[in-house]
Structures are given as structure tokens and as C-alpha cells.
Amino acid sequence: MPKLQALPMERGVSWGGELLPFVMDDGDGLMDPSMLDGAGGGGMDGMAEESSTGKGGGHKARFVWTGELHRRFEAAVNTLGIDQAKPQTISQLMKCEGEGAPTRQNIKSHLQKYRLLMQKRSTGHDPADVAGGSSGASEGATGSAGSVPAVDADVHKELEQHLEKQEMNLRMQMELQTKLHRQLLVQRQLQHQLEHCFPSTGDMACQDRQRYQATVSLKNSLRERLTKHVMVQQEMLQHLDKLVSNEASKHEAADAASAVE
DNA sequence: TCTCGTATCT
DNA sequence: GAGATACGAG
Numbered sequence: 001m002p003k004l005q006a007l008p009m010e011r012g013v014s015w016g017g018e019l020l021p022f023v024m025d026d027g028d029g030l031m032d033p034s035m036l037d038g039a040g041g042g043g044m045d046g047m048a049e050e051s052s053t054g055k056g057g058g059h060k061a062r063f064v065w066t067g068e069l070h071r072r073f074e075a076a077v078n079t080l081g082i083d084q085a086k087p088q089t090i091s092q093l094m095k096c097e098g099e100g101a102p103t104r105q106n107i108k109s110h111l112q113k114y115r116l117l118m119q120k121r122s123t124g125h126d127p128a129d130v131a132g133g134s135s136g137a138s139e140g141a142t143g144s145a146g147s148v149p150a151v152d153a154d155v156h157k158e159l160e161q162h163l164e165k166q167e168m169n170l171r172m173q174m175e176l177q178t179k180l181h182r183q184l185l186v187q188r189q190l191q192h193q194l195e196h197c198f199p200s201t202g203d204m205a206c207q208d209r210q211r212y213q214a215t216v217s218l219k220n221s222l223r224e225r226l227t228k229h230v231m232v233q234q235e236m237l238q239h240l241d242k243l244v245s246n247e248a249s250k251h252e253a254a255d256a257a258s259a260v261e
Numbered sequence: 262t263c264t265c266g267t268a269t270c271t
Numbered sequence: 272g273a274g275a276t277a278c279g280a281g
Contacts, residue, residue, distance in 0.1 A: 062273085062274060062275075063273095063274065063275085064273090064274085065273080065274085086264080086265070087264075087265070088264075088265090104264080104265095105275080105276085106274080106275085108264090108265070108266080109273085109274055109275065109276090110273090110274080111265095111266090112266075112267070112268095113272085113273070113274080115266095
């Protein structure tokens with residue numbers, strides 16, 4: 001990824017082909033970066049972290065989290081999980097280098113605020129303002145689609161699991177119905193055989209004794225099979241009934257819960 | 262020594 | 272409120 005550039009609309013200023021964030025002097029005045037940071041180039045990047053306070057020296061360019069930077073930051077944090085996200089890994093995931101890029105220190109600080117904000121959000125105290133005023137545009141640009149806070153991600157996951165379960169249940173129901181249908185077809189065949197393929201009682205007198213007995217035993221075995229089929233069908237129907245009633249009660253409970261909310 | 266998290270400052 | 276810095280801990 002190319003170097004990041006602070007956007008002019010985000011209180012950035014174009015500087016030698018690159019866009020640098022504005023820096024503030026003690027009060028309100030906006031100062032040209034060249035007038036500050038006299039050492040030039042240095043900034044926070046090169047120095048050992050947390051070592052220099054800068055108290056003695058000149059002012060430092062205040063880093064500005066633009067919408068684009070915050071979007072990348074947020075994407076990285078969402079990828080890693082807000083609790084697992086570390087400044088260094090965030091920095092790597094953000095894939096930005098050079099002057100416009102945030103230092104670990106910058107990221108650490110931003111992460112601190114971001115976590116606090118997420119905490120507030122999840123406890124319901126402060127529903128607005130995620131990107132922190134640093135970029136009013138960033139929330140508008142990223143919040144709608146790109147950013148999924150960890151909490152929302154959990155809810156999303158739960159929802160997906162629920163949908164998967166429902167899908168499985170439906171598949172089972174369909175399978176059962178298919179089996180039931182086959183059983184019904186077999187039953188019809190057997191019934192048909194019973195009614196039409198054997199001589200009626202009126203003709204019995206014409207048959208010899210052996211054929212008669214064979215016919216009777218065949219008839220009995222068919223009747224047994226038929227009975228078994230019916231029992232299997234009953235079991236399947238009960239199972240299906242259970243599944244359907246379970247799903248129905250789940251839906252009712254869910255509807256009731258959402259109604260309460 | 263480096264990195265991180267948190268508190269505090271500007 | 273945003274970002275920087277200080278400080279202690281692992």
C-alpha cells in the first residue's frame with residue numbers, strides 16, 4: 001500500500017507534494033510544520049518509544065487521524081479483535097508507511113481512546129461518535145458498512161449459528177418427508193396386491209388345500225409388512241411433529257422476546 | 262530493552 | 272475531545 005496522506009478536508013495541509021496534518025501552537029494558531037519540529041524528519045518515529053518527552057525542545061506536529069487512517073485502524077482492530085489488537089500488529093495491518101503513517105505510539109493512544117469508546121458504546125452510555133471527532137467523516141464513511149465492532153460481530157455470529165441450526169432442521173424434515181412418501185407408495189402397492197392379486201373367498205372352493213394355505217400365509221405376511229410400514233410411518237410422523245412444534249415454540253419465544261425489547 | 266496498557270497532561 | 276506524554280508492568 002502506498003503512503004497514507006492526510007486529507008485536506010480533515011484539517012490537513014499540503015506540504016511539498018505530501019499532505020501533512022496541521023499542527024497547533026500553544027493556543028489556537030495553526031502553524032506550518034516547517035516552523036516546528038526544527039530537527040526535521042524526526043518526529044516520534046525514530047525515537048525510542050516513551051523516552052523523549054519533548055518538554056525541552058520545540059513543539060511537535062500533532063498527529064491527526066484522518067478518515068482514511070481511522071478506517072484502516074478500525075479494519076485492523078476488527079480483524080484482530082478489539083482485545084487482542086496490539087499497536088504493532090495494527091500498524092502492520094494498516095499497511096501504511098512513511099511520514100503520514102501513525103507511529104506505534106500514535107496507534108497506542110488511538111487504541112486507548114477507541115477501546116474506551118467501544119466500552120461506552122457497549123454499556124449504552126454514548127451511542128454517538130465512534131471515530132471520535134477526529135474525523136466526522138470517518139464514521140459516515142466507514143460506520144455504515146465497513147466497521148463491525150466486536151460486540152456486533154458476536155451478535156452476527158450467534159445469528160449465523162441459529163440460521164444454520166434452522167437449516168439443518170429443515171433438511172431433516174425434508175428427508176423425513178421423502179421417506180414417508182416412499183413408505184406410502186410401498187403401502188399402496190401392498191394394499192393393491194392384497195385386494196387384487198389373490199383369489200376372492202368365493203373362489204376358494206375351487207382351489208386345492210395346499211394352494212389355499214399358501215395363499216393365506218402369503219396374505220398374512222403381507223399384512224404383517226403392511227402393519228410394520230404403518231408403524232414406521234407413525235414414528236416418522238411423530239418425529240416430524242416434534243421437530244415442527246419445537247421450531248414453532250422457538251419462533252414464538254423469539255417473537256415474544258423481540259416484542260419485549 | 263522493548264512493548265503494552267493506563268493515567269494524566271496539553 | 273483528540274492526541275501526546277509519563278509511568279509502571281510483563
